[in-house]
Amino acid sequence: xxxxxxxxxxxxxxxxxxxxxxxxxxxxxxxxxxxxxxxxxxxxxxxxxxxxxxxxxxxxxxxxxxxxxxxxxxxxxxxxxxxxxxxxxxxxxxxxxxxxxxxxxxxxxxxxxxxxxxxxxxxxxxxxxxxxxxxxxxxxxxxxxxxxxxxxx
Amino acid sequence: xxxxxxxxxxxxxxxxxxxxxxxxxxxxxxxxxxxxxxxxxxxxxxxxxxxxxxxxxxxxxxxxxxxxxxxxxxxxxxxxxxxxxxxxxxxxxxxxxxxxxxxxxxxxxxxxxxxxxxxxxxxxxxxxxxxxxxxxxxxxxxxxxxxxxxxxx
Numbered sequence: 001x002x003x004x005x006x007x008x009x010x011x012x013x014x015x016x017x018x019x020x021x022x023x024x025x026x027x028x029x030x031x032x033x034x035x036x037x038x039x040x041x042x043x044x045x046x047x048x049x050x051x052x053x054x055x056x057x058x059x060x061x062x063x064x065x066x067x068x069x070x071x072x073x074x075x076x077x078x079x080x081x082x083x084x085x086x087x088x089x090x091x092x093x094x095x096x097x098x099x100x101x102x103x104x105x106x107x108x109x110x111x112x113x114x115x116x117x118x119x120x121x122x123x124x125x126x127x128x129x130x131x132x133x134x135x136x137x138x139x140x141x142x143x144x145x146x147x148x149x150x151x152x153x
Numbered sequence: 154x155x156x157x158x159x160x161x162x163x164x165x166x167x168x169x170x171x172x173x174x175x176x177x178x179x180x181x182x183x184x185x186x187x188x189x190x191x192x193x194x195x196x197x198x199x200x201x202x203x204x205x206x207x208x209x210x211x212x213x214x215x216x217x218x219x220x221x222x223x224x225x226x227x228x229x230x231x232x233x234x235x236x237x238x239x240x241x242x243x244x245x246x247x248x249x250x251x252x253x254x255x256x257x258x259x260x261x262x263x264x265x266x267x268x269x270x271x272x273x274x275x276x277x278x279x280x281x282x283x284x285x286x287x288x289x290x291x292x293x294x295x296x297x298x299x300x301x302x303x304x305x306x
Contacts, residue, residue: 002247002252003172003175003239003242003252003253004238004239004240004241004242004243004246004247004251004252004253005171005172005175005235005238005239005242005253006172006242007242007246007247008238008239008241008242008246009168009169009171009172009238010246011242011245011246012168013168014168015162015165015166015167015168016162018158018162019156019158019159019162022156022158025278025281025283026283026297026300027300027303027304028300033299033300033303036296037296071278074245075278076277076278076279077241077244077245077278078241079268079276079277079278079281080237080240080241080265080266080267080268081234081237081238081241082158083237083268083281084233084234084236084237084266085157085158085161085162085234086156086157086158086161087157087233088157088161088230088231088233088234089156089157089158089159089160089161089164090157091230092164092227092230093157093160093161093163093164094155094157094160094288095288097286097287097288098157098286098287098288099155099156099157099285099286099288099289099290099293100156100157100158100283100284100285100286100289100293101283101284101285101286102268102281102282102283103270103281103282103283103284104270104274104276104280104281104282105280105282106270107282107284108270108271108272109271110268110269110270110271110276110281111268111269111270111271112233113233113237113266113267113268114233114266115232115233115236115255115263115264115266116263116264117256117257117259117261117263117264118261118262118263118264119261121257123232123257123263124229124232125178125224125228125229125230125232126229127257127258128178128232128236128255128256128257128263129255129256129257129258129260130178130179130253130254130255130256131253131254131256131260132252132253132254133250133251133252133253133254134250134251135247135248135250135251135252136252136253137252140252140253143189143190144179146186147179147180147181147186150180150186151180
């Protein structure tokens with residue numbers, strides 16, 4: 001089934017690669033600093049950085065001897081997804097004591113991310129609807145048709 | 154480094170497991186329907202469903218012979234993270250033709266998720282700040298201290 005979530009997962013490539021994007025959001029730029037933060041082997045970190053550069057999520061700046069990795073616009077656009085996952089972890093996995101605070105430049109905590117309709121009403125897991133969009137392939141359309149038939153059943 | 158993002162990734166367990174959560178959001182409940190949607194081997198799907206049940210993201214309902222998997226409150230709370238990733242995929246990976254639309258019950262497309270300060274100002278990758286929170290361990294505090302020193306350098 002084609003779906004932008006699957007495409008997003010494919011672009012980032014690996015769950016833990018998101019921690020590299022997180023570190024880049026924090027302001028980490030140097031290979032050695034990513035390595036110290038993540039505690040993974042050089043070759044694995046190197047492969048993941050390359051992948052993120054190839055996906056245009058990071059760009060390689062600096063010199064060949066001293067590369068600096070910086071988020072592109074596409075990489076920075078992952079901020080809502082990252083913050084949404086962090087907030088979920090804060091709420092459900094760390095007993096109300098967030099290890100990391102996400103704030104604006106003045107140090108004020110950001111608001112919880114919520115899915116909202118154009119009128120501003122909060123949409124939750126019970127009220128959200130999904131349907132095939134203009135980019136849906138035949139399989140996606142068939143999937144939603146079968147799902148609707150099962151619900152009507 | 155302890156961080157709610159890492160905890161969230163650990164709870165879900167695997168990048169592609171998020172597609173099971175997506176299908177559950179779509180309304181898929183039966184093993185065979187997850188299998189048809191995801192096209193993965195029975196034993197892998199089975200292990201991932203068990204993991205999501207153990208993490209209290211899905212609950213097993215129905216009968217032993219015909220189990221139904223439903224999102225718990227904790228699972229439904231992944232909606233903003235899921236929608237944020239889908240919107241990122243829509244914007245950067247599918248050339249503006251979303252395969253799947255996310256709407257309210259009336260069929261109106263949901264708004265793009267944005268990180269906002271308490272005053273409502275949009276915060277982006279350039280203006281967001283991160284700092285150690287009440288749940289930060291010694292390593293997390295040291296990480297942010299070193300990062301600040303590198304910036305001041």
